[in-house]
Amino acid sequence: MEKTDLKLEAFLRQEAKQRKISRSEWEVMALITQGYDIPEIAEHIQIQASAVRQRLSQVYDKFEIEGRGPVKLAKLQKLLMSRYQEYQTVLPDTTSNTNIFKNDWGEAPKLSGFHGRQQQLTLLKNQILQQQCRLLAIQGMGGIGKTSLIVKLGQILQNQSYCLFWRSLKNTPSLSDLLTELLEFLNHEIDIPESTEGKISLLIKQLNSSPCLIILDDAEQILQSGSSGKYIPGYDDYGLFFEVVGESQHQSCLVVISQEKIREISLSAQLSSQVHQFFLEGLNAEEVEELLQEQGLKGTANNWQELVHYYGGNPLALKLLSLMIMDIFQGEIGGFLKYGTIVLTEGFKEILDPQFDRLSDTQKQILFCLSEADKPLSLKDLQEKLSNFLSLSKILEPLESLLGRSLVEKIQHQPGNEVLFSLQPLIQKYIKQQQLSGL
Structure with a gap:
């Protein structure tokens, strides 16, 4: 097959995937977009014209093309090129490619x-x-x-x-x-x-x-x-x-x-x-300021630091929160922070819900225990609080998994010091809500 334009090839692959077009059907469809008629396609890929028509028949069905003979072929060509023009118009930056690689x-x-x-x-x-x-x-x-x-x-x-x-x-x-x-x-x-x-x-x-x-x-x-x-x-x-x-x-x-x-x-x-x-951890205060100033938010250096602390520098949580700060506090972060409350938006709750639902009962018990504590807990503290439910051997692997999911934070101020475990304030708020809803 002759070399097709890379963007056109990407478009055809996308159409093929969406409509479950086979590799042999794709080959015929690609030649159609290059202006080949049925005899030329048959000669090009060295099959009988009847085999080309059979493949085209499947393509017509998958594109819901009606009509007979040359009319259907013309309709398919017109539809593909029309959709390709739309594809180029809305093509995101991520699909642009200036090199020879697809x-x-x-x-x-x-x-x-x-x-x-x-x-x-x-x-x-x-x-x-x-x-x-x-x-x-x-x-x-x-x-x-x-x-x-x-x-x-x-x-x-x-x-x-x-x-x-x-x-x-x-x-x-x-x-x-x-x-x-x-x-x-x-x-x-x-x-x-x-x-x-x-x-x-x-x-x-x-x-x-x-x-x-x-x-x-x-x-x-x-x-x-x-x-x-x-x-x-x-x-x-x-x-x-x-x-x-x-x-x-x-x-x-x-x-x-x-x-x-x-x-x-x-x-x-x-x-x-x-x-x-x-x-991947959260954004720092400078990065959050750059992100949210575009949304119209403003505040002091301490305001930005405090916002990062409460929301863990999570870009999505902060973007969702910024809408409320703009609407109610005219974009003033200080005005929002003075109320001393952590707001868990519905949008971010929808992000956390599937992650929480995937946890085991043991992992949830560990999170509930950490959310109730007023300070970070050591492994010994966790073991004592959960001793009625779990032995140490049954705590370690679930705790490691929670660390890997970034739901639990590990604190060690200096090498050799005891390792402590805690929750980010936003996660703590969410876990407390989950615990209350389960009562």
């Missing part, structure tokens, strides 16, 4: 604004470009900005000779289906094996031929609720996939975004300098 941003959100995180971006870019990181886990609580950070990183790396492939695991695609999509994206001409193991082996070969940034968002959705890194039934092969990508030699990087720790990546990070875990 990108498929999948379900990646459009980045409407980006503030701060320059230190983190520099670190991640260095890990991938200089240290040849092969596998990278990005962890943090909901709303903290994991996805936005990686969208920005992807925009940078797509101009550094990297192709890019983004998929969300929110709807729990099987690994086999995901690998098929990825392999077709990397090389539309290759024969793809039936077995998942064969697809993984072929993928490693492809990743070694040219650099690619593969991003899997919402990875916590393939993990069991309440467990420490166990996969939902039928999804254990993702663990094998992560292991192989981390251990194999190649020129690419797989980035996995998750609210929870991925067991295989955590283990690989301890064994290999080319596998990394990155825990």
Whole structure:
């Protein structure tokens, strides 16, 4: 097939995915957009004209094209080019590409604004470009900005000779289906094996031929609720996939975004300098000021520091809060803070609810215990307060999991001092509300 325009190819792949168009149907559809008629398509891909018509018949059905013969073909061409014009008009910045490498941003959100995180971006870019990181886990609580950070990183790396492939695991695609999509994206001409193991082996070969940034968002959705890194039934092969990508030699990087720790990546990070875990924390006061001044908020340096303390520097929580501060306090942060209350907006509660629902009963007991305390607790304190319910051995792993989810904070003022555990004020407010609603 002749080389198609990269944006047109990205558009056609998107249409094919949405309408479940097969690879053979896609091949015919792509030639249609280049102005080929049926005899020319048949000659170009060396099949019978009747076979072309049969493939087109399936494409017509999937696009709900009615009519007969040449009329249907003309309608399809017109529809595709019309939709392509719309696609170009609304094409987000994340899909623009000035190099020769193709990108498929999948379900990646459009980045409407980006503030701060320059230190983190520099670190991640260095890990991938200089240290040849092969596998990278990005962890943090909901709303903290994991996805936005990686969208920005992807925009940078797509101009550094990297192709890019983004998929969300929110709807729990099987690994086999995901690998098929990825392999077709990397090389539309290759024969793809039936077995998942064969697809993984072929993928490693492809990743070694040219650099690619593969991003899997919402990875916590393939993990069991309440467990420490166990996969939902039928999804254990993702663990094998992560292991192989981390251990194999190649020129690419797989980035996995998750609210929870991925067991295989955590283990690989301890064994290999080319596998990394990155825990994303909240914005600092300067970054929050830059973010919220755009919303019209104003305050003193102490106001910004206090706001960061109460809300953990969580960008989404602060953006949602800023709307209320603008409406009721005319954007004056000091006017809001003088009431000494922490507001848990409904929008942010909707972010925390799914994360809380995924916790085990033991994890919830630990959070309830910490929320009731008027000061940070040591491990010994926790054990004493929970001794009627849990032994120490049953506290440690759930506590570690809560730390990995950024729901619990660890405090150690100096090396050698006792480690203390606490909740951010906003999380403490949420946990108390959950505890009351459960009574």
